[in-house]
Amino acid sequence: ASAYETVLVEKRDKVALIQLNRPKALNSINQQVIEDLNKAVLDANADNGIGAIVLTGSNRAFAAGADIKMMEPLSFSDTYMGGLFNDLENITKAKKPIIAAVNGFALGGGCELAMMCDFIYAGEKAKFGQPEITLGVLPGAGGTQRLTRSVGKSKAMEMCLTGNFIDAQEAKQIGLAAQVFPVDELVDRAVAVGQKIASFSKVAVALNKEAVNAAYETTLQLGLDYEKRLFYASFATKDQKEGMSAFREKRKPQFTDE
Ligand code: CAA
Numbered sequence: 001a002s003a004y005e006t007v008l009v010e011k012r013d014k015v016a017l018i019q020l021n022r023p024k025a026l027n028s029i030n031q032q033v034i035e036d037l038n039k040a041v042l043d044a045n046a047d048n049g050i051g052a053i054v055l056t057g058s059n060r061a062f063a064a065g066a067d068i069k070m071m072e073p074l075s076f077s078d079t080y081m082g083g084l085f086n087d088l089e090n091i092t093k094a095k096k097p098i099i100a101a102v103n104g105f106a107l108g109g110g111c112e113l114a115m116m117c118d119f120i121y122a123g124e125k126a127k128f129g130q131p132e133i134t135l136g137v138l139p140g141a142g143g144t145q146r147l148t149r150s151v152g153k154s155k156a157m158e159m160c161l162t163g164n165f166i167d168a169q170e171a172k173q174i175g176l177a178a179q180v181f182p183v184d185e186l187v188d189r190a191v192a193v194g195q196k197i198a199s200f201s202k203v204a205v206a207l208n209k210e211a212v213n214a215a216y217e218t219t220l221q222l223g224l225d226y227e228k229r230l231f232y233a234s235f236a237t238k239d240q241k242e243g244m245s246a247f248r249e250k251r252k253p254q255f256t257d258e
Pocket of ligand 1: 028
């Protein structure tokens, strides 16, 4: 039995596999999903035995967006005062990397959730889109911002203004997805990459993640300076000594995350 109503969590060696599980509504995102997802990510992030997180859905849908039936009656003040979908962003605070393994639909908030992860692997049948325009609204969880930074203005504008979906190959071609895998292999391949990441120093992994993310927030020179500070800081870790002495001694490093 799962500790959560709308997500399933499975520990596979050093990887936490978190699966959205609200099949009746194609994993559409309501408050319960946000709460469950945040708690599952927080728990995995705090677990010393876990080095990476894979977030997935079902073969039919990663997530078909925010829950439209939940949103329909809301007023401006409901959304504004309640900070609708603000909490979904909390998963981006995790130090440990999150890989999105997207099979099926990643639409609206589902595409936005995938983009909150550190990178995206797509199954061959995956479909990505920001169809909010068809509902008389616009993306509200990063679709106009993360998508534009990820794929550039022209493609992001086209997707937001038409609501058209793109397939897995196109998602890879434009840099939204890092790789495409057969549907049945996707989750295992993502978990295997997660295991590889989890074999490295957790501190080094977190520093790498933080530095790449800084590129999204700042100018080139400030980003380069930020990277240098983190790079220099990595020399304060035992894992730097271990990694480099293991190279010199031609043996496998034993990282202790210190
Ligand atoms: N919210 C609530 N329910 C949803 C849903 C959503 N986003 N997406 C699908 N469902 C429900 C359907 O209502 C349906 O339920 P019922 O059987 O009770 O009618 C069930 O899931 C299955 O869906 P369909 O019958 O529609 O399945 P399909 O295979 O014919 O179509 C689909 C699949 C193309 C994904 C279609 O369901 C669809 O277009 N969904 C909505 C996609 C969308 O517009 N997402 C953006 C939401 S807005 C948003 O996300 C705001 C934001 O930026 C934060």
